[in-house]
Every structure is written in C-alpha cells, then in structure tokens.
Amino acid sequence: MSKGTLTINDKMPALFKAMSALVKSEVLVGVPAESTERSDGEPINNATLGYIHETGAPAAGIPARPFLVPGVRAAEEDVADQLAKGATAALAGDTVGIDQRLHAAGLVAETSVKNTINAGVDPALADSTIAARARRGRTGTVPLIDTGKLRNSIKYVVRRK
DSSP: OOTOOOOHHHHHHHHHHHHHHHEEEEEEEEGGGGOOOOOOTOOOOOHHHHHHHHOOBBTTBBBBOOHHHHHHHHHHHHHHHHHHHHHHHHHHTTTHHHHHHHHHHHHHHHHHHHHHHOOOSSSOOOOHHHHHHTTTTTHHHHHTTTTSHHHHHHHEEEEOO
C-alpha cells in the first residue's frame, strides 16, 4: 500500500460507529413533555388532549378524530426515503449524515401530522361546538383547531435508545 491509502480495515471503525448510531436512534412524533403544557388555568395538557382526540372519549361525547397516526402514515413514503438515505450515510460511516436524515424524517412526519389537522379531521364539529366557539369569539369550524395550541405542540424528537 502506498502512503495515504486507506484500506477497508481502516474504515471499519467509522462504519461500525455509524451503524451503531443508526440502530440506536429512533424518531418519535407527537407531543413531547416540554410541549404538553397549555396555559395557566387550563385543566388538561396537550398530550392528554391529543390522546382524547386521537382515540375519542364516548362518555364525554367526544368522537375519535385521529390525526397523529393518519398524519404519520401519510408521510410514510417520504419518511422511508429519508431513513434509506440515513442508512446509506451509515454505510459510508457518515454519522453527521445519519443525524441529518433522522431529523429530516422527523420533520417530514411532524409537518404531515400538522397538515392533517389543518386539512380537517372527520367528523365535522357539532353545531353546539360551533355555537360555543362563536360565543368565545371564534369563527373557525375546522375540528381540532380552536386556539392552535394542540397543533403547534406536535413535534418530532430524535432519541437515542
């Protein structure tokens, strides 16, 4: 070997480090702990509110309006593309590239969930809910968007396992 030439054995430590970084990471989308609080005096936090809307609360007359799971599913192809690029970066031993792709995948999924909410989630609001909003000075009729606090609390995080 000439001076300055790298062999596959020279690249193995970087490859193992990069592969380890990839498999020990996960991208989560939802309402992270730091985004749960709403404002003083509100009895429920964003994570609980999101869960109630996602699954419904029949005893309270709240229908399920799934937004998180459908929003992530809508982005599956684009998220998979980012994760594939992250795997390619891992094979190149590029830990920075892996991190960039994990964050890109998270941002794609986060944006998709917010877009799902913005587009309106079935079922439509009840007339009584629209009337209650009007009494509070609100004019919007899109389910899950009253103050925007729930939608704005949707975030992604890249977490090491």
